[in-house]
Amino acid sequence: MTTTAAPMVLTRRRVWTIFAALLAAMFLSSLDQTIVSTAMPTIVGQLGGVEHQMWITTAYLLASTIVMPIYGKFGDVLGRRHLFLIAIALFTLASLGAALSSTFWAFVIFRGLQGLGGGGLMILSQAIIADVTPADQRGKYMGVLGAAFGVSAIAGPLLGGYFVDHLTWHWAFYINIPVGIAAFLVGVFALQLPSKLATRRIDVPGVVALSAATASLILFADLGGDDAHGWDSPLTWGFGALFLLAAAAFVLIESRAEDPIIPLSLFRNRLFVQSTAIGLALGIGMFSVLGFMPTFLQMASGTSAAESGLLMIPMMAGMMATSIASGAYVSRTGRYRIISAAGVLVMIGAVLLFTTMTAQTPIWVIIAYLMVFGAGLGLVMQNIVLVAQNAVSATVVGTATSTTNYFREVGATLGTAVFGTVFASRLTERLVAVFSGSGASADQASSAASSIDPSTLAELPQTMRDAIVGAYAEALSPVFWYVLPFLAAAVLLAITLKQVPLSHEAGLVARGEAVLEEPADGTPADGAPVGTAAQESSRTDEDPVPATLR
Structure with missing residues (x-):
């Protein structure tokens, strides 16, 4: 790769401006x-997509x-x-x-388009951090960054609950417009990073094969558990076969690509493989809670959307506190193994507590469970990414x-x-039984089960x-x-x-795309703890696996 301009000067002021x-x-x-997690029961109820x-x-x-x-x-x-600005x-x-959106499936399509941008925001943010700061x-x-996530994650349920209870669920998405515009403008003026020119052919076949494998795997899992298809459906197993073919094609393409989108040599690195596998397992556990807990709080515990948003605050507060503390601990000691293992153990304890919840579980008990889970997640999540980068x-x-x-x-997608x-199949079965038991016909019971939401629930008789x-309680807790x-x-x-x-060198410096501004005494300008100018001999441009880790 060649840069299009002279190396930038990396100082503390520039690092925090990029931040x-x-x-x-x-x-x-x-x-x-x-916001979406809190508003989901109302959205699916009004758009007719509970199932x-x-x-x-x-x-x-x-x-x-x-x-x-x-x-x-x-x-x-x-x-x-430029990729970052496009994602925003x-x-x-x-x-x-x-x-x-006025129909359920139109809404789903736009949620997918949001994902195309959201995936870039997550990845590019973490990669840019690695560009401007050393691993240690x-x-x-x-x-x-975790604290900012915690603040917004606390604000999200509160806003989502307020919009559902006092305005409409549409405002859960209107709110993104001014925030997105502000984020874009900040990016335009504050995010000054080097651009490059590609010197190797872009791995388009690898992109296509990986996309096909990912999509077919998720569709295989979704259709297999769907009542309309199931595991004995030819369509379900058709996607399963497509996944195997696409995955095999991807491995073959990557083994021959000039510049593969995912170098297979990464998987010779045991530390990278272990941290990646931990992340996969955490994705399954994290989104099982984030995706379904607001529904449980609103329906199974009888709380409103606003109240369920408030009840998610302890989880995010726990995550925010331990994220900051664990980040400082790892930076100070360089020890990431013990803190990561402790975090997963705490998450296991919280999930065991979740299995005991019923409609009669006191609200304060659910709050305590959520705080424990968030604390465990904060201990491990950011550190696993750091380990992989290092x-x-x-x-x-x-x-x-x-x-x-x-x-x-x-893992998150498969788990979800x-x-x-x-959850949906168990819930639909039980809701249909409830409405059928009240004297509704089979068609009426099915229709009522697919359109139930918190506001409708509040209008029904107590029984x-x-x-x-x-x-809801019986359907979710066993999951x-x-x-x-x-x-x-x-x-x-x-x-x-x-x-x-942990590495002592920022990514931009290691690649020769930035230099540290050093005064006469040789210390970094502004006292910036942004890395050293010394190159790490164990890491080369040709080999993505450091010699010390092979």
């Missing part, structure tokens, strides 16, 4: 996800998962600034489309970041699809409300048992992580 753009974009992305509600989450995750490796690789090849613009425009100090910066050459840090997140999102299907609340084996595997992987020194 302003990253914080604005992360606020936009995380705000949207938590298909998992598609709202699956569409976003599937789209964002497909584009993650693309953003990661293209960022390494072409630079990240796409996310904002898709939010407008979602707000204006990156935890502190990621802790600040395990590879600076020339492929974007690719490594996107690959790790890709597999985490695959499979567990969402289990009927109790029965519906019980149906958490399926999460535990994946988290147990994550613990084993975390405690066997190899403890290696």
Whole structure:
């Protein structure tokens, strides 16, 4: 790769200016996800899609998962600034489309388009952090980013609940418009990064094969658990066969590509593979809670949308606190193994508590469970990305970041699809039984089950409300048992992580795209803890796997 301009000067002031753009974009992305979780029961009820509600989450995750490796690789090849601005613009425009949707499937399509932008915001933010900060100090910066995520994640449920209760669910997406415009303007003026010219052929066949494999895998999981198709459907197994063919084609293409979108040599790196596998398991566990807990709180516990938003605050507060603390700990000590294993163990304890919840579980108990889960998640999530970035050459840090997140999102998408299907099928069966028991015909019971929402529930007789609340509780609580084996595997992987020194050099400096401004005494300008100018001999442009990790 060749840069189009002289190396930029990296100082503390420039690092924090770049951070302003990253914080604005992360606020936009995380705000949207938590607003939608709170508003989902109302959205699916009014648009008539209760039995298909998992598609709202699956569409976003599937789209964002497909584009993650693309953003990661293209960022390494072409630079990240313009891609970052494109991601913000796409996310904002898709939010407008979602707000204006009048049918369920139109809404799902725009959620998918949001995912195309949201995937870029997540990957590029993490990769840019690696560009401007060294690994041994990156935890502190990621802790600040985690705090911003926590603030927006707390604001999301509150706003979502307010919009549903006092305005309409459409405002959960209208709110993204001014925030998106502000994030875009901050990016234009604050995000100054080098651009590059591609010197190798872009791996278009690899992109196509990876996209086909990802989409067919998720559709296989979704259709397999869908009542209209099921595991004995030829269409379901057709997508399963397509996944195997696309995955095999992808491996073959990548083994021969001049510049593969995901270099297979990454998977010779044990530390990278372990951290990526932990991320996959965490994706399954995290989104099983984030995707379905607001529904449980609104329906099974009888709370309003606003109240369910308030009840999600402890989880995000716990995550915010431990994210900052663990980032500072890793930066100070360089020890990531013990903190990562502890985080997964805390998550397991919280999931075990979730399995005991019923419609009669006190609200304060649910709050405590959520706080424990968030604390565990904050201990491990950001550190796993840091481990993966530290395990590879600076020339492929974007690719490594996107690959790790890709597999985490695959886990999240599969977990949402499979567990969402289990939840939806159990819920539909129980709701139909409730309405049939009240004297409704089969068609009437099916229609009522597909359009129930919190406002409709509040208008029903007490006996009927109790029965519906019980149906939600019975459908959701057992789903958490399926999460535990994946988290147990994550613990084993975390405690066997190899403890290696964290890099002292920022990615831009390592690649020769930036230099540190050093005064006469040789210390970095502004006292900037942004890395050293010394090159790491164990990491070369040709080999993405450091010699110390092979």
